[in-house]
Amino acid sequence: GAVVSQHPSRVICKSGTSVKIECRSLDFQATTMFWYRQFPKKSLMLMATSNEGSKATYEQGVEKDKFLINHASLTLSTLTVTSAHPEDSSFYICSAREASTQQYFGPGTRLTVT
Amino acid sequence: QKEVEQDPGPLSVPEGAIVSLNCTYSNSAFQYFMWYRQYSRKGPELLMYTYSSGNKEDGRFTAQVDKSSKYISLFIRDSQPSDSATYLCAMSGMEYGNKLVFGAGTILRVKS
Numbered sequence: 001g002a003v004v005s006q007h008p009s010r011v012i013c014k015s016g017t018s019v020k021i022e023c024r025s026l027d028f029q030a031t032t033m034f035w036y037r038q039f040p041k042k043s044l045m046l047m048a049t050s051n052e053g054s055k056a057t058y059e060q061g062v063e064k065d066k067f068l069i070n071h072a073s074l075t076l077s078t079l080t081v082t083s084a085h086p087e088d089s090s091f092y093i094c095s096a097r098e099a100s101t102q103q104y105f106g107p108g109t110r111l112t113v114t
Numbered sequence: 115q116k117e118v119e120q121d122p123g124p125l126s127v128p129e130g131a132i133v134s135l136n137c138t139y140s141n142s143a144f145q146y147f148m149w150y151r152q153y154s155r156k157g158p159e160l161l162m163y164t165y166s167s168g169n170k171e172d173g174r175f176t177a178q179v180d181k182s183s184k185y186i187s188l189f190i191r192d193s194q195p196s197d198s199a200t201y202l203c204a205m206s207g208m209e210y211g212n213k214l215v216f217g218a219g220t221i222l223r224v225k226s
Contacts, residue, residue, distance in 0.1 A: 042218075049212060072185060
């Protein structure tokens with residue numbers, strides 16, 4: 001149980017385009033989902049917290065107009081990187097939380113902006 | 115000072131060794147403690163979840179929490195090459211809401 005999927009696993013896009021990443025909880029309802037960014041050989045950096053049906057809460061320094069988060073249902077959250085630039089290239093990971101504090105992570109999406 | 119300190123390693127051990135991974139923290143408000151394993155280019159996988167002080171065992175893994183010393187450990191017995199990964203400690207508490215505070219992660223290499 002507690003499986004979280006992400007799609008796509010890898011994406012390459014051109015500078016200036018937008019990319020959408022999906023995060024799904026497959027076998028449980030996630031009241032809260034989180035989006036992280038991870039640089040090579042670094043720990044996870046929390047970008048935003050999203051609760052189903054409400055606006056996401058962004059961490060300090062994260063541009064909400066650039067990283068659009070939608071949490072449309074209890075099993076789906078999306079992250080859209082708008083007007084992507086090479087510096088947005090990174091590993092993006094989502095997690096989903098059940099009723100307890102435990103967070104279950106997706107497999108990650110590697111974004112490369114050329 | 116970081117809220118959660120974790121030696122990044124790498125830690126290199128021979129197959130079959132007992133591995134000890136540790137994190138220290140500064141805020142006594144942390145109540146929930148987790149260990150995640152992350153293979154290269156993959157998402158973190160929850161290994162152990164403990165609440166407050168004490169020990170928890172699951173197969174070859176034992177998690178220890180000492181709140182008086184603000185110190186948590188993960189022990190891996192009979193380590194295998196497949197245990198080679200980055201191990202992240204994470205913690206949370208009421209003060210942090212739903213958020214996890216992560217350590218830097220320790221790179222473990224188990225050599226056959």
